[in-house]
Amino acid sequence: MYSLPHKRNDGPMDIPTLTDIPSLTDIPSLTDIDDQMDYADLSDDMLDWYDANARILPWRISPVESQGGIKAIPYHIWLSEIMLQQTTVQTVIPYFQKFLHKWPRVEDLAAAELDQVLTAWAGLGYYARARNLHKCALYVRDELGGIFPDTEEELLKLPGIGAYTAAAIASIAFERPATVVDGNVERVISRLFNIKTPLPDAKAEIKQMARKITPRHRPGDYAQAVMDLGATVCTPKILKCSGRCPWEKACLSKKEGTAEQLPLRRSKGAKPTRRGYAFWGEYEGFVWLRRRPEEGLLGGMMEIPSTPWQETKNWAEVPAPQVPIITNWKEMQGLVRHSFTHFHLELKVIKLDFAEKIDHQEGDWFPLARLEDFALPTVMTKIVDHVREPVLDL
Ligand code: SF4
Numbered sequence: 001m002y003s004l005p006h007k008r009n010d011g012p013m014d015i016p017t018l019t020d021i022p023s024l025t026d027i028p029s030l031t032d033i034d035d036q037m038d039y040a041d042l043s044d045d046m047l048d049w050y051d052a053n054a055r056i057l058p059w060r061i062s063p064v065e066s067q068g069g070i071k072a073i074p075y076h077i078w079l080s081e082i083m084l085q086q087t088t089v090q091t092v093i094p095y096f097q098k099f100l101h102k103w104p105r106v107e108d109l110a111a112a113e114l115d116q117v118l119t120a121w122a123g124l125g126y127y128a129r130a131r132n133l134h135k136c137a138l139y140v141r142d143e144l145g146g147i148f149p150d151t152e153e154e155l156l157k158l159p160g161i162g163a164y165t166a167a168a169i170a171s172i173a174f175e176r177p178a179t180v181v182d183g184n185v186e187r188v189i190s191r192l193f194n195i196k197t198p199l200p201d202a203k204a205e206i207k208q209m210a211r212k213i214t215p216r217h218r219p220g221d222y223a224q225a226v227m228d229l230g231a232t233v234c235t236p237k238i239l240k241c242s243g244r245c246p247w248e249k250a251c252l253s254k255k256e257g258t259a260e261q262l263p264l265r266r267s268k269g270a271k272p273t274r275r276g277y278a279f280w281g282e283y284e285g286f287v288w289l290r291r292r293p294e295e296g297l298l299g300g301m302m303e304i305p306s307t308p309w310q311e312t313k314n315w316a317e318v319p320a321p322q323v324p325i326i327t328n329w330k331e332m333q334g335l336v337r338h339s340f341t342h343f344h345l346e347l348k349v350i351k352l353d354f355a356e357k358i359d360h361q362e363g364d365w366f367p368l369a370r371l372e373d374f375a376l377p378t379v380m381t382k383i384v385d386h387v388r389e390p391v392l393d394l
Pocket of ligand 1: 084
């Protein structure tokens with residue numbers, strides 16, 4: 001068994017751009033490839049490799065169990081797939097176990113309060129997933145009698161389930177021959193077929209080629225096998241696949257020596273930075289918090305109130321803070337930094353000086369000692385940490 005972490009969406013840092021690869025000539029056409037490859041052999045070889053090398057994961061049934069007729073549990077597969085979006089396997093394992101312990105069936109998860117789910121989710125990030133998870137559990141309990149649908153088409157109708165997740169659940173939980181393509185599979189397939197179209201433009205081509213190999217026999221094991229190969233052997237950077245990959249002889253990028261440079265990705269601009277001021281109001285063991293609007297980034301989560309986060313080139317462009325409560329205040333030294341998918345965030349913290357617990361239309365006072373109960377998103381816990389121990393690297 002291998003134990004390397006596996007990320008469903010490998011970031012652009014791991015993937016070279018078009019300019020890094022010297023030649024786009026001599027690319028075989030799809031017909032040439034069809035002549036060279038025996039797709040049934042490829043899927044058989046992959047399944048043999050999986051039988052010997054499958055990772056042991058708490059939501060997964062082993063190849064021996066699967067061939068013995070034991071079926072994966074749809075609730076487990078769905079829960080793990082939602083958690084694995086944007087998150088490594090190693091990070092997800094303890095969360096998956098905690099969720100199953102608290103809510104062993106989808107009906108139990110549906111019966112939980114949303115805040116309980118968000119609290120248990122804290123640290124996994126991308127909180128919209130947790131909100132959709134709960135919404136989906138309610139839908140499956142109330143509309144489907146607690147039974148997950150078994151086709152991609154029906155799964156796609158559920159909250160929080162996109163094309164990848166629907167294919168993964170249909171294939172792994174229900175043995176449907178769906179073509180499952182995540183970041184690992186994209187890498188493996190683009191190398192196997194030496195696909196030099198940069199991502200994201202290559203997605204359709206990759207899916208078309210992946211579909212050719214997807215077997216009708218053991219499609220769930222096959223999908224997990226390719227993902228495992230991408231996570232453990234056909235990895236983004238260190239490519240030591242000789243003698244370890246079942247597709248070594250067929251692999252076109254291995255023959256051409258381009259494997260380590262694939263997949264290509266269209267170069268993107270740098271992420272912008274947004275800046276703002278967070279207001280820390282503390283009085284006799286209580287802290288002032290408010291709830292974010294339901295829609296949008298960190299929707300419905302508790303937050304330390306702040307000015308709007310504005311995209312600027314530097315701090316000189318950030319308007320002076322409008323302190324929301326008339327009181328004395330002091331700007332703390334240092335910055336709180338956090339990165340979201342589409343932007344970096346820098347916050348300066350302003351400490352408000354209260355002589356009493358002033359009521360404010362936005363937000364309320366909460367006991368500092370119980371902050372852990374409020375499912376604060378990571379960026380907010382960074383503010384709390386900064387107040388307790390300022391980070392001074394400006
Ligand atoms: S031979 Fe190497 S590059 Fe090609 S698919 Fe296998 S692990 Fe990936």
